[in-house]
Amino acid sequence: MVATPIGNLDDFSPRAVKTLKQVNLIAAEDTRHSKPLLRHFGISTPLIAMHEHNEREAMQNILARLKENQSIALISDAGTPLISDPGFPLVRECHQLGIRVCPIPGASAAICAISAAGLPSDRFLFEGFLPRTQAARRERLQGLKHEHCTLVFYESNHRIRESLQDMQLVFGADRPALLARELTKLHETLISAPLDELLQQVEADPMQRKGEIVLLVAGAEKKADAEQTAEATRILEILLKELPVKQAAALTAQITGEKKNQLYQEALALRDPPKS
Numbered sequence: 001m002v003a004t005p006i007g008n009l010d011d012f013s014p015r016a017v018k019t020l021k022q023v024n025l026i027a028a029e030d031t032r033h034s035k036p037l038l039r040h041f042g043i044s045t046p047l048i049a050m051h052e053h054n055e056r057e058a059m060q061n062i063l064a065r066l067k068e069n070q071s072i073a074l075i076s077d078a079g080t081p082l083i084s085d086p087g088f089p090l091v092r093e094c095h096q097l098g099i100r101v102c103p104i105p106g107a108s109a110a111i112c113a114i115s116a117a118g119l120p121s122d123r124f125l126f127e128g129f130l131p132r133t134q135a136a137r138r139e140r141l142q143g144l145k146h147e148h149c150t151l152v153f154y155e156s157n158h159r160i161r162e163s164l165q166d167m168q169l170v171f172g173a174d175r176p177a178l179l180a181r182e183l184t185k186l187h188e189t190l191i192s193a194p195l196d197e198l199l200q201q202v203e204a205d206p207m208q209r210k211g212e213i214v215l216l217v218a219g220a221e222k223k224a225d226a227e228q229t230a231e232a233t234r235i236l237e238i239l240l241k242e243l244p245v246k247q248a249a250a251l252t253a254q255i256t257g258e259k260k261n262q263l264y265q266e267a268l269a270l271r272d273p274p275k276s
């Protein structure tokens with residue numbers, strides 16, 4: 001698994017170049033896309049294509065060659081293979097067959113953006129690409145509303161406006177965020193601002209809707225524990241007046257982000273208080 005640059009060719013590691021020269025074959029997501037890069041670094045190893053449309057067939061071919069003790073490198077168009085890119089079934093199969101898989105690390109847009117975002121980086125959730133349709137996108141975002149860790153999205157420049165609008169709607173206008181565009185390239189831009197300001201800037205300046213984009217959103221703020229628990233109990237009490245214990249606990253968990261099991265126990269106690 002060999003990482004290639006996400007823009008700046010100086011990020012191609014000597015180890016990656018050496019590996020690509022030494023292997024018998026390079027499986028590339030798009031051979032036409034990778035050829036100029038490989039030529040630039042004097043890599044003349046034969047190429048085969050493995051992309052999302054031929055992944056299963058290509059995988060069988062690759063596995064057959066690996067079983068004959070050939071060494072094969074997998075690269076994607078840019079960055080680290082398998083990160084929103086093809087390769088997962090192949091790697092899983094290699095592990096099942098006892099074929100050694102060796103990562104040659106390098107650039108990945110998500111990690112690159114996190115390192116410069118100024119948002120908490122101790123815990124983050126990589127979400128990759130959001131669904132294309134508005135209803136599915138909003139549903140996905142709704143499910144992330146109470147996540148406390150930093151959220152990392154890959155976004156197409158065609159949909160950046162719509163995604164920011166939906167994020168503002170679901171997460172709130174003042175949620176801190178970062179738009180990282182064209183990382184490691186000539187027009188690299190990092191804009192750190194709350195979601196509403198980010199949306200305004202993207203709407204006002206068409207440049208901000210060009211190129212490749214990673215979007216980071218801060219996690220939901222943690223309320224003080226006592227405050228949060230009191231709020232959950234209040235909601236649970238209201239719901240218990242209308243709903244069975246299990247449903248009330250599940251809904252309260254969804255609304256507050258508190259643990260369902262804990263709320264279920266609390267709901268049981270509220271419904272049938274212990275006799276003194």
Ligand code: SAM
Pocket residue numbers: 006007076078079080081082083084085107108109110153154155156180181182183184185212213214
């Ligand atoms: N495997 C790649 C990686 O490790 O980052 C990601 C592949 S994914 C198909 C492509 C997406 O990654 C782009 O749509 C964009 O969201 C993000 N991306 C890739 N290169 C980027 C760059 N130079 N600047 C910002 N985002 C980038």
